[in-house]
Amino acid sequence: MINMINDRDVKLMIPEKDPNYFLPQGIIKNLNRIEKLAKRHPVNVLVVGKQGCGKSSLVRQFAANNKRPLSTFQIGLLSEPGQLFGEKGLKEGNTFFEEYLFPQAISTPRSVIHLEEINRPEHPKALNDLFSVLSEDRSIWVEGLGLVKVAEEVIFFATLNEGAEFTGIDMMDAALRDRFYIIQVDYPPADIEEEILCSKTGVSREIAKKIVKVVNLLRNNAQMPLSISTRHSLMIAELASEGADIRDALVYSIQIEKSILESALISLHLAEGEEEISDNHHYVKYV
Ligand SMILES: Nc1ncnc2c1ncn2[C@@H]1O[C@H](COP(=O)(O)OP(=O)(O)OP(=O)(O)O)[C@@H](O)[C@H]1O
Ligand SMILES: [Mg+2]
Structure with missing residues (x-):
């Protein structure tokens, strides 16, 4: 069973700024454009780069600089479809649906949703739920929750490790990849x-x-x-x-x-x- 924070009252936090995080000016300009585009229509961003080059920090600092709440999900750990949304439980003979943080996060306006290791879910079908939230309809029908809609100005940031020992962007499903802007990060000079x-x-x-x-x-x-x-x-x-x-x-x-x-x-x-x-x-x- 995946270990996820699933406290309904958990507050999505705006992360703290890191005053010593460096990025090439070109990437910063594009991040600012993406922030503006997100006011017009849904935007997804894929951050690609070698291990430990600052991908997660980029997502975190984007959220910090734009005062957006951030939540992070380890897609690489998903082992079955539906797992992001919640699970059915049994209490005193009654079944109930326990909602996880993901539906709450995507229903929070302006939040940044960080999907880590999007190219490596344990179960390939686990990504199916993501298609509909990442696509233009920005909503998904979840048994137990009903229609879950992505709130206004939510931005999805996916990160993936690229390097000899990792499967790269080419391994990512073409239809999924087609829905993202791409930012390539490198080790700094x-x-x-x-x-x-x-x-x-x-x-x-x-x-x-x-x-x-x-x-x-x-x-x-x-x-x-x-x-x-x-x-x-x-x-x-x-x-x-x-x-x-x-x-x-x-x-x-x-x-x-x-x-x-x-x-x-x-x-x-x-x-x-x-x-x-x-x-x-x-x-x-x-x-
Ligand atoms: N450009 C940078 N400026 C300042 N600090 C950086 C930079 N790049 C990386 N770091 C620091 O290096 C550490 C690793 O960065 P981070 O976790 O963002 O990398 P990552 O690419 O997400 O790693 P992984 O591939 O393991 O997910 C962090 O402490 C981060 O602050
Ligand atoms: Mg990371």
Whole structure:
């Protein structure tokens, strides 16, 4: 059974602004156009990009900046049709319909509905319910609830992970894909990633520069390119902000072959080439 917040009185919240979230100006302009279009007719947006590149943050910040309530649903977890709306229950011999958050969210004017991992539902038919709410009729008949209508100015944002290990946009049903504007997000350029690390973790510009340099070298490493997300470079910077040196911060954040890491560090003059004196060979009691 899917675990979903299904408290009828749950308040849909306008998310908090993140003052340190960066996007290319072009995407921001288009998001502003989409906000205006939504006043005229139903709009759906698909945000595509690699793991941890800021897709969920984009949806959240769109809601925050336009003062819209946000609710998020893990479409990747759906294992049967109808599951978004609610389920039949039995109480003292009577059947009743327990309504989930989804119908409440789509009936809330101006809300942003974030559909995560729309390309990966466990049950392919689980998406069927979404067709009718995403299409121009913007309504669906639900047994137990009647006709559920999508409220005014509601925007659906779907996100999907694109990358070697994920099924991409092509795997998404063409009819479903046809209903979306598409925003492609990428990892930010080096200077912006440095700024993100400094502002979010408190590391110095010097350390942030070093982290971003190594991370980019590993990302573009010909031998074995690693896909290190912005989320992960933030994790590395967080360890560094607590005193870890660059090597330790990397070793404890990403699974990486020692030789690849060493050659990256050496090529950036962040290591001398000799074996580091490692804490890892000296055992003490963890008390
Ligand atoms: N452009 C950016 N500016 C500031 N912070 C960013 C940016 N991109 C990512 N981050 C930070 O990286 C972390 C991961 O971002 P987020 O969860 O939005 O990524 P995602 O693409 O939704 O990840 P997933 O693919 O796992 O769903 C968050 O802490 C977010 O604040
Ligand atoms: Mg996400």
